Amino acid sequence: MIDPREAVRMEPGVNPDIIGAVKVPDGSVDPFRLTTANILAARLNGAHVITYHEVTGFVMNGNRITGVHTRSNKNGEKSTYYGRVTINACGISRLRVRAGERGGGLSGLTAAIESAKSGRKTAIVTTGQSALHFWSGSFEFLCSMRGEEVIERPVERAESLPDSHPYKKIGTHRTRRLLERVQPLLREAGINTLGSLDRNHYRLTPFGFLKPAWLTLDEYLYLDHTDDMAGKKTAIVNILSYLDFYPRYLSNGLRELGVECVLADVDIPELDVLRKSTTEMRSTNISRFLRNDAVDKLAREIDRVSRDCDAVIMPAVLGMFSDDPVRRLRQGVRRPIYFVATTPASVPGVRCQLSLRDYFIRLGGEFLPGDTVVSGTVRNHRLESIRTRNFGDMPVYADNFVISTGSFFGHGLIATIDRIYEPVLGLDLNVDCGRTGWYEKNVYDPQPYMAFGVVTDNRFRPSLKGETVENLFATGALLGGFNALKEGSGAGITLATALHAASEITR
Amino acid sequence: MMTLQQQNISDNNFESCIKCTICTVYCPVTAVNPDYPGPKQAGPDGERYRLKKPFFYDEALKYCLNCKRCEVACPNNVKIGDIIQAARIKYSNHKPSLRDTMLASTDFMGSVATTMAPIVNFTLGLKPVKYVMDKTLKIDDHRTFPKYASTKFETWYKREAAEAQKSFPRQVSYFHGCYVNYNYPQLGKDLVKVMNALGYGVRLLDGEKCCGVAKIANRLIEQATRDGENNLRALREAVERGDDVLLTSSTCCFTLRDEYPHLLHLDNSDVRDHITLATRFIYRLIDSGKGNLKFRKDYRKRVAYHVPCHMEKLGWTIFSEKMMRMIPGLELIHLDSHCCGIAGTYGFKKENYEYSQGIGEPLFRQIRECGCDFVASDCETCKWQIEMSTGISVLNPISILAEALE
Numbered sequence: 038m039i040d041p042r043e044a045v046r047m048e049p050g051v052n053p054d055i056i057g058a059v060k061v062p063d064g065s066v067d068p069f070r071l072t073t074a075n076i077l078a079a080r081l082n083g084a085h086v087i088t089y090h091e092v093t094g095f096v097m098n099g100n101r102i103t104g105v106h107t108r109s110n111k112n113g114e115k116s117t118y119y120g121r122v123t124i125n126a127c128g129i130s131r132l133r134v135r136a137g138e139r140g141g142g143l144s145g146l147t148a149a150i151e152s153a154k155s156g157r158k159t160a161i162v163t164t165g166q167s168a169l170h171f172w173s174g175s176f177e178f179l180c181s182m183r184g185e186e187v188i189e190r191p192v193e194r195a196e197s198l199p200d201s202h203p204y205k206k207i208g209t210h211r212t213r214r215l216l217e218r219v220q221p222l223l224r225e226a227g228i229n230t231l232g233s234l235d236r237n238h239y240r241l242t243p244f245g246f247l248k249p250a251w252l253t254l255d256e257y258l259y260l261d262h263t264d265d266m267a268g269k270k271t272a273i274v275n276i277l278s279y280l281d282f283y284p285r286y287l288s289n290g291l292r293e294l295g296v297e298c299v300l301a302d303v304d305i306p307e308l309d310v311l312r313k314s315t316t317e318m319r320s321t322n323i324s325r326f327l328r329n330d331a332v333d334k335l336a337r338e339i340d341r342v343s344r345d346c347d348a349v350i351m352p353a354v355l356g357m358f359s360d361d362p363v364r365r366l367r368q369g370v371r372r373p374i375y376f377v378a379t380t381p382a383s384v385p386g387v388r389c390q391l392s393l394r395d396y397f398i399r400l401g402g403e404f405l406p407g408d409t410v411v412s413g414t415v416r417n418h419r420l421e422s423i424r425t426r427n428f429g430d431m432p433v434y435a436d437n438f439v440i441s442t443g444s445f446f447g448h449g450l451i452a453t454i455d456r457i458y459e460p461v462l463g464l465d466l467n468v469d470c471g472r473t474g475w476y477e478k479n480v481y482d483p484q485p486y487m488a489f490g491v492v493t494d495n496r497f498r499p500s501l502k503g504e505t506v507e508n509l510f511a512t513g514a515l516l517g518g519f520n521a522l523k524e525g526s527g528a529g530i531t532l533a534t535a536l537h538a539a540s541e542i543t544r
Numbered sequence: 545m546m547t548l549q550q551q552n553i554s555d556n557n558f559e560s561c562i563k564c565t566i567c568t569v570y571c572p573v574t575a576v577n578p579d580y581p582g583p584k585q586a587g588p589d590g591e592r593y594r595l596k597k598p599f600f601y602d603e604a605l606k607y608c609l610n611c612k613r614c615e616v617a618c619p620n621n622v623k624i625g626d627i628i629q630a631a632r633i634k635y636s637n638h639k640p641s642l643r644d645t646m647l648a649s650t651d652f653m654g655s656v657a658t659t660m661a662p663i664v665n666f667t668l669g670l671k672p673v674k675y676v677m678d679k680t681l682k683i684d685d686h687r688t689f690p691k692y693a694s695t696k697f698e699t700w701y702k703r704e705a706a707e708a709q710k711s712f713p714r715q716v717s718y719f720h721g722c723y724v725n726y727n728y729p730q731l732g733k734d735l736v737k738v739m740n741a742l743g744y745g746v747r748l749l750d751g752e753k754c755c756g757v758a759k760i761a762n763r764l765i766e767q768a769t770r771d772g773e774n775n776l777r778a779l780r781e782a783v784e785r786g787d788d789v790l791l792t793s794s795t796c797c798f799t800l801r802d803e804y805p806h807l808l809h810l811d812n813s814d815v816r817d818h819i820t821l822a823t824r825f826i827y828r829l830i831d832s833g834k835g836n837l838k839f840r841k842d843y844r845k846r847v848a849y850h851v852p853c854h855m856e857k858l859g860w861t862i863f864s865e866k867m868m869r870m871i872p873g874l875e876l877i878h879l880d881s882h883c884c885g886i887a888g889t890y891g892f893k894k895e896n897y898e899y900s901q902g903i904g905e906p907l908f909r910q911i912r913e914c915g916c917d918f919v920a921s922d923c924e925t926c927k928w929q930i931e932m933s934t935g936i937s938v939l940n941p942i943s944i945l946a947e948a949l950e
Contacts, residue, residue, distance in 0.1 A: 067563065160862075165619035166566045310578040317582055321569045357569070382565050398878065407616030408859045427859025429817055431828060447619070 069380040070280055077285065088244065090116070091481045095123070110481060143169055144513030144531040145441035146393045150222065151539030152439075153400035160403035160433070162410050162425050168447065169393075172386030173378045174353065175240045176230075176532070178216070178251035179204075180525025187249055191529075192234050201518040203530045206495050207537050215536040216529065220252065226396035227360075228389050229255040239263055241350070243283060243378050245290020251529060254385055256363050258350065258375035267295030272343035272372075274351045277304035279318055281380040282352035301342035307331040320379045321387065324357040332362045336369025349374045357384050358391065413438075413462050415501055420462070420509045437508045437542045440464075440491075440499070441535065444514035450489060457489060459515075462506075464499045465492040467517040483520050490517025496541060497534055510538035556623035556630070556806075561588035567614035567624050572883040573607050576902035580607040583614035586631075587624035594631055601635035607899070608632070609887035610761060611853035626806045633765055633807065640762050643681040647889040648762035651754040651771075654692065654726030661694040684897035688932050690727045690924070697729035701748060705736055712745030716825070717782035717789045719775075721796040722754050723924040731792055734946035735822055739790075741949055742826065742835045747787065749778040755796040758889050760807055772810045775800065779815045789815075790822040792942050794922040795888070797821050798854040821922065823941050824863040830870065838950040843873040847944065848916035850879050850907065850930065852923035853887075864922055864941045871948045877914050882907040886929035901933065908933045920944055 044051055044058035051058070076086055089110045096104035096117060104119035145161055153159040179191040179198075188194050195202075195209045204212045213234055223230055230252040232238055237249035239260040253259050260266065271291065273284040288298035307326050311318050327335060332355070343349045353376035355362040367374055376385070394404055405425070413423040414432070422432035442449030442461065451460050457468050457475070468475075468489050475486045491499040491511050499511045512534040514527065521527035567583040568574055574582045581590070586605050593600035605628055614624040646653060657664040667673055668689040678685035697720055709715075716739060724732040736746045753775055756768035779800070782789050791797040800819050804810040812819075829835035847868065851861045868876055885903030890896050911919055911934050919930055919938040927938040939947075 069563075164621065166570070166617045167619070170564065170566050170569070313578045314581055314585075317568075317574070317578065317585070319565060319568065321565070322574065322582075325575055382569050387569055403862055405859060405862065407857065409621070425859070431824075 073283055073380075074280075077283070080285070087118075089246075091479075143167065143393075143528070144443075144535040145439065146390075146397060147219075147222070147532055148439045148441065148510075148512060148535040148539045148542075149402055150226070150393065150397050150400060151536060152542055153397060153402040155539075155543040157543065158401075158403075159397075160405060160435075161397070162405045162408050162423075162433075164409040164448070165407065167390060168443070169386045169390040170382045172383045172389065173240070173242070174254040174257040174376070174383070174385055175248075175250035176219075176232075176252040176528035177249070177525040178234060178237075178529035180237065180249040182524065187237075189237055189249075190235065191237055191249075191251065199518075203497075203516055203519060203534055204526075206497070207533055211537075212529075212533045215533050215540070218536060219532050223252075223389075226389075227392045231255050231259050236261075241287070241290075241375070241377055243286070243380070245287040247290075247294070249525065254389075256353070256360070256367075256374075256376050256385065258377070263294060266291065266348075268297075269347040270297040270299065270345065272299045272301055272339075272346040272349045274301050274303055274339055274342060274349055276308065276323060276352065276354065277302040278312060279320075279323065279352065279354070281320060282354075282377070287350060287377065299343070299346060303335065303338040303342060305331060305334045305338060307334070319382075320352065320354045320384050321357055321382050323354040324362075324384045327355050327362050327366075332365045333369055336366050339366075339374070340370050340372075343370070343372055346372060348372055350377055351375075352377060352379045353384050354379065355384065357387050360388065410442075410461050415462065415506060418504055418507050420506050423461075437510070439510045439512060439535075439538050439542070440515060441512045442515055444490065445486075447514065449515040452486070457486075459491055462499075462501060462509075464501055464506075464511075465503065466490065467492050483523050487520045487522055488517055490515055492517070497538060510541060512538050556627045557621055558588045558591050558623075558627055560620040561622045561624075562620060563589075564619065566617050566619060567622075570613045570617040572611060572613065572885065572903040573609055573899065577607055577899045579604055581605075583608075583624045583628065587614065587627040588622060591627050591631065594635060598635050601631060603636065603638060605632050606636070606638070607896075609853075609883065609885075609890055609903075611883050611887060612857040613853055613883065616856055623806065629760065629807055633760075633763055636763060638763075640764055641682075643683060643893070644762040644889070645764065646681070647683070647892055648758040648764050649754075649767075650722040650726070650758055654722050655696075657692040658694065658696050658726050661692040665689075665691045678894060682894040683892050684894045686897060686932075687892050688928070690723070690928055692726055693729050695729065697725045697732040698748065700729055700733070701736075705733075705746070709736070709740075709745035709747065712740065712743060714743060715745045715747055715785075715787055717747045717749055717787040719749060719752060719755075719779075719789055719791045719796060719800070719819075721791065721793045721924075723793065728924070731940050731943055734940070734943045735790070735792055737946045738822075738826065738837075738942060738949065741837055742829060746790075747782070749775075749782055749789070751778055755793075755799040756808070757795055757799040757803065760799070760803060761888055761890065765808070769808050769810065772804050772808050776804070776810060776812060776815065779812075779819065783815045783818045788818050788820060788825060790820060790825055792822050792922070792940055793924055794821060794852045794855040794858060794860075795925070798858055801858075821858070821860055821863065823867045823922070824860050826945070827863040827867045830867075837870070837945070839871055839873075839948050840950050841872075843871060843948045845873065845917045845944075845948075846875045846877065846915065848877040848879050848911055848914050848919045849941075850884065850911070850919055850921045850926060850938075851881055852921055852926045853883050855922050856881060864920075868920060868941050868944060871945065874944070874948065876920075877916055879907065879910055879914070879919075882910075884926045884929045884933075886925045888925050891925075891929060900929075904929060904933060911936055 039058050039060050041055050045053055090107040092105045093108050094106045095102045102123045104117055107116050149159050149161050179188055179195055192213050195204045198205050232252040239247040240250040240253050241258040242248055247263050273287050275282050275284050284300045291298050311322055349372050398404055408425045408427040410423050410425050414421045420438050422434045424432050444450050451458055476484050493499045493511055494505050497510050498505050513531040565584055571583045573580045608628045610629055612625040674685040677683045720732045739746050753771035756771050759768035779789055801816050804812045855861055883903050884907055885900040891900035919936055920941050921938050930938050
């Protein structure tokens, strides 16, 4: 224990009114791994882990807490659990993990590819690599409404969204027509997906749950119905000592669906070099060593441990720069192999990002990586030019601009203690309240800040000081008026608004 | 509260790291050398410890190429490469060896070598000499030293060009760098030819010294800072007389603009905007209609463009590429964005040779297979590496432009 004065000296940012502090030996951890390691350790010691439940209240016996009331976030079912000790350890981080499924990268690239295809000179300015690097392998159109149901026929249900929603602004019929172009466009870039807008299918999450989805990469598990795998025997195969894949979660989830699971680790000598450094046994590093003969060796090992199984599930650690290793492995194993997303970075995500980028460059597009747009000049309701950090005093002129800078995560919106703003042009936002109105106290409630974004007309042209900027189109997460996390609609909105912007520009 | 938050912004933005590991995906060293902890671990993660206790400094940080690809990939603008280089400067106990000092002192070695260039070139090419350098100095014997010129570029300029330059109505200044001065004056002559064709006279800086990139990499920081201060004085004089300062080397350009403030803590903000690559200056001039070049009708070349890492970091690839595309009869192949592996003096060191070649291998393969007449690149060390590893010659875009002029 140290006294408050000492604490303030050591950490000037601390609240000066504290009454004491604890000093602990310091270190750094990988937050993704720590969370899962804690859960696994708890489980090994006999704990039951119940996910997707929120605690709604305590069961009291006099002054003692003897249990908790919970509500399932999947179906709203209420339950009560009892324990001798109740520990309150609810963080908020789980809320944000899935936000990475959309972002400027996908939106910007899609709009740019369509624009370049029409023969227009097109350039992309991008700060660093995009959220596709965290990609789960699936795109969602609309999965759930009001957080309490699973939607089967997403386009039909989109009709009942509020008029301010991007799908309604475009029109559901037109949204559908635009999105029907996505699968062919991805195929042209070398990315093969399965799925349809008529009906959601199910994808398998790394935590062993089935979730609805619109498109899924063809190397991932794709189920038409939740019971499609019931009665099947499945080998869940991990690479020995790879930490970012959780066979036990998967098997727990799959067993609930009636799947018989066999767990196994495989290893090949080619991966030994990675074990030199404990921090570097990562999906993307593994993928660099799984090439050529190493893939054949791995296939033999997987074949051996999955004898008498109907299928194999393994982490997506193959094929960062090309999908050749994926195909080679599938040829070498006599059972169907399905991949499951790992924690960052996502190997298929990197491949898709690079495929889209290369496709854009093949179409004659200019890709300007590692650069940031810092300002723009608006004259007579038109964005005349932009300035970037690297181009310095050389402005970039264009007839049309698309802004796909994302939401808070992508720095398309910036929040400080007292305000939220759009940093490039200072576009008008739909934020009409002070700080206390930005969020709900219960982290599981729909959070107002999730629906913040730029104000646009019905053609997604943003406004600046109340006036529409006529040659600028906003797409993706920068737009407001929807809660992509609760709806499971991020990718659909991103792609629909990007294709919409492209059609406005090319018409 | 607000001011407290603003004051807490850390050096090199290291607190903005969200541990996403995207930098590691694009690190060329991680791809080949398992002894290197990777940019995330070597950069922001390790910094966290080093701030606490210098004891945690890991000498494996010397494997960093300083290519800055991690910074180009970072979605949160963390200066990962700068964090690593600053840590090497601050914490490493490893004293630069005689070899490191020799390799890094490009200007000193150059001025000695050019006085007896034929002998030096001959000697450095001899197998027994290479063998001895390999064994005693740990300079890998696979390496070929760039040839020294018998007449320095500066000497040629004073004798042959200086007078004629004065007749041009508009002027630019040229930071030629050690390579042009001591090894390859032809590139400097090409720049003079191109600028003259555009109606510009070319002036040299008063007492240019090495930009310092090799000295920074080899942690000869005092010398690098001294040279840097001298260069800034010379740059200021040029800017005050109204000149933009042009370079033909992407790495020298990057060093003057960004490494000076970030690693040597030299404030260049008053001149930074005037320091530019010749290709960017020329593209801008022609694109805005203020300049015009006439090209040969019979020029037919298939050229593969390799973008140097520091060019990618500068974000100016588009200018060199667009400028080359202005040449009728030039077919440009854009090679994949890939480090060639040499990183200046890095690849000359025996302990790095194997990794250096491993990093560059995919690029060499693509060059060998693409059927080009030659390779274009804005960096001299990429040129040595690609020429040695593929046998195909490499030209600076300015030299290509000069060759294609009518």
